[in-house]
Amino acid sequence: MAIYTKEEARTILEKALGFSKADTCEINLSGSESGNIRYARNTVSTSGHSSNQTLAVQSSYGKRSGSATIDEFDDASLEKVVRRSEELARLSPENPEFMEPLGPQEYDESISYDEKTANVSPEYRAEVASGSIAPAAAQDVTAAGYFVDSAGFSAMINSKGLFAYNKSTNVDFTVTMRTNDGTGSGWVTRDFNDISKFNGAEASKVAIDKAVMSREAKAIEPGKYTVILEPAAASDLLRNMIRSFNARSADEGRSFMSAPDGGNKIGQKIVDERVNLWSDPLHPDVPTATWNSSGQPIKKTQWIKDGVVQNLAYDRFWAAEKGVEPVPFPANGIMAGGDASLEDLIKSTRRGILVTRLWYIRSVDPQTLLYTGLTRDGTFYIENGKIKHPVKNFRFNESPIIMLNNLETLGQQVRVDGNLIPYMKIRDFTFTSLSDAV
Numbered sequence: 001m002a003i004y005t006k007e008e009a010r011t012i013l014e015k016a017l018g019f020s021k022a023d024t025c026e027i028n029l030s031g032s033e034s035g036n037i038r039y040a041r042n043t044v045s046t047s048g049h050s051s052n053q054t055l056a057v058q059s060s061y062g063k064r065s066g067s068a069t070i071d072e073f074d075d076a077s078l079e080k081v082v083r084r085s086e087e088l089a090r091l092s093p094e095n096p097e098f099m100e101p102l103g104p105q106e107y108d109e110s111i112s113y114d115e116k117t118a119n120v121s122p123e124y125r126a127e128v129a130s131g132s133i134a135p136a137a138a139q140d141v142t143a144a145g146y147f148v149d150s151a152g153f154s155a156m157i158n159s160k161g162l163f164a165y166n167k168s169t170n171v172d173f174t175v176t177m178r179t180n181d182g183t184g185s186g187w188v189t190r191d192f193n194d195i196s197k198f199n200g201a202e203a204s205k206v207a208i209d210k211a212v213m214s215r216e217a218k219a220i221e222p223g224k225y226t227v228i229l230e231p232a233a234a235s236d237l238l239r240n241m242i243r244s245f246n247a248r249s250a251d252e253g254r255s256f257m258s259a260p261d262g263g264n265k266i267g268q269k270i271v272d273e274r275v276n277l278w279s280d281p282l283h284p285d286v287p288t289a290t291w292n293s294s295g296q297p298i299k300k301t302q303w304i305k306d307g308v309v310q311n312l313a314y315d316r317f318w319a320a321e322k323g324v325e326p327v328p329f330p331a332n333g334i335m336a337g338g339d340a341s342l343e344d345l346i347k348s349t350r351r352g353i354l355v356t357r358l359w360y361i362r363s364v365d366p367q368t369l370l371y372t373g374l375t376r377d378g379t380f381y382i383e384n385g386k387i388k389h390p391v392k393n394f395r396f397n398e399s400p401i402i403m404l405n406n407l408e409t410l411g412q413q414v415r416v417d418g419n420l421i422p423y424m425k426i427r428d429f430t431f432t433s434l435s436d437a438v
Contacts, residue, residue, distance in 0.1 A: 002031035002051040002152075003118070006165045009155035012055070012073050017157055019082040022059035022089060025159045026101045028293075029055045032152035033118070037125040040144040042133045047125060059085040063098040066091070097317045101158035102295045110166050112287040117169035117195040118151035125149070132175055132204035141184075141211050143204070145175030149195065156295055166289040170418075171195050175204055176377060177211035178438075184217075184390070185438050186210025187357055187377035189232055191417060193287055210356060210378035217390035219434055220381060226352035227429040228345050228382070231414040231421040233375075236358045238421060241369055241400040242277075242333050245303055247312035251322070256369045256401065257312060269308045271404035277304040279330030285413075286420050288331035296328045303330065337422025338410040345411050345425050347385040353429075354380040354387065358396070369399045374435050393438075394431035403429065 004012070009029050016027050031053035038046045056069045059082065066088025070081040128147045136143040148171070155165045170193055177186040186207040192198050244250070250257035250264035257265050280300040281288040290298050294316060302310045311327055319326040346354065356378035364370040375393045382388065403426050411423030 002033050002053045003167070004029070004031060004153060004155070006155070009153065009165055010157070010163060012078075013155060013157040013163070015075065016055065016057065016078040016082060017159065019079045020059065020086075020159060022061055022086050022159075024060045024101050025082070026058045027055065027157050029053075029155045030153065032150055034148060034150035035120060035122065035125060036146065036148040037129050038146045039129045039133060042137050042142055044126075044129050044133075047122065049122075055081065057081050057085040059089045060098070060100075061086075061089050063094040063096070064089050064092045065095060065098065099316045099320070101160045102162050103160045104162050105164070105291070105295060105297050107164060107297050108282060108290040108299075110168070110287065110290045111282060111284065112166065112168035112193055112289060113151070114169045114194040114196075117149060117171055117193065120149040120171070120195060128173070128200040131201040135201070135204060136177055136208055139208055139212060140180045141177045141208055142180055143175055143177055143207075145173070145204075147171075147173045147200070154289065156291075158295070162295050164291045164295055166291065168289065169193055169195075171198055173198065173200060173203060175207050177204075177207040179211050179215055181215065183438060184211045184213070184215035185377045186212075186214060189416065191415065213380065213387070214378050214390040214438075217379070217392045217438075218381070219392045222394060222431040222433050224428040224430055226349060226408070226425065226427050228342070228349065228352060228354045229424045229426060230342070230354075230356050231416045231423060232357045233355045234424050235416045235419060235421045236361055236373070237371065237398070237400040237403060238333065238335065239417075239419075240361070240363075240371060242303075242330065244369060245312050245330070247314045247322070247327070248318040250312055251318075254366075256367060257309070258367075264312055265309045266312060267309065270401060271304065271307045272407040273307040274336075274407060274410060275304055275307050275404050276302075276336040278302045278334050279332050280334060281331055283332070283334060283420070285415055286332045286334065286418055288418070292328050292331070294328075296326060298328050298331055301327065301330065333419040333421070335413070335419075335421055336410070337413040337420075340409055340411040340423065342411065342423055345409060345423055346382055346387065348409065349382045349425065350384060352382045352425075353391065353394075353431075354378075354382055364397065369401050370397065371399065372397050372432075374437070376437075393435040395433045395435055397430050397432050
């Protein structure tokens, strides 16, 4: 059994900690149960189940630390892994940025676990695949998809008296649909903590419809266009922006968040005033653990408010260097949206491009957050409020900062990869060339 209750995890961790002779000791215990099904060419190719459990020990003498892991939890194995971490600690050089483990903390009760998701059956997974393959074949489309459900736990204890525990569940689904004549492609992704929110047939229909609609795409001239970014496309760029919310790299002049005259951009307006971005481990649509790998409590945190930077993430070492309170890095990203549906955004567009997703994104200039990449799996030309025809894929050069300063309309929020991201209508999005890939 890889999923331990809070009491079972505490018992194992306390027993392991009891073997410690180091100055300080931190022990993490985790486990997961996961099932999956994969299909391609309208046929199931693999299905399976995995069960994993790991105990990791970090022992420290002064600023010297050593780590060791094990997946057997009898007394002899627990003592062995603790002794091994102590041996490695004595051999290690000093870490000038070493921080002693935290003392006892208070955590909010997480809501990231759902019992139904933890009990997904092989029959359910087979139904997901069938509900994707059958309608695809009926429309002369070939499906390739992957569905995985998982349940897991994490627990931590240290010699300073800290103990933390969290259980979580998740379901992830992605499918690509290709027309059998090779000219059309559609794609969709879905993820939830709660399996009851997932509808595989609905998701598959979205991808099938896009594949059929995108047959025989036409080439149009690259340039600056009004674009409607679906949440998956917008998320790809926003994720790169969120990675720059690191106080140390900003203070050291290594990121977009570095201020020209030194320091960082906290308090500065960087995007349209309609942009509000925060993280919240207790949001019912995107819940996460309420503590991080250092044992720090994670709370709701505002990162951008009315276009102004409110916070950057400070790890414990850099916070101590700067004399401020630590701010844990966000475990999710939530961007405020509006009431407009995708259909509303299309109707309001005289001339533009609808983008399903982006891929192969690479950094061009970290200081301006300029990225390049390609559209994929459903790119459409809009004229006078209607989708007129599919277009060939583009290469783009764009920065999420420029994008969020060229914001026209925010639409409804959608969960993507554990985040809540709205549909976005953006003016002057830069497409630099065409791609022949479907």
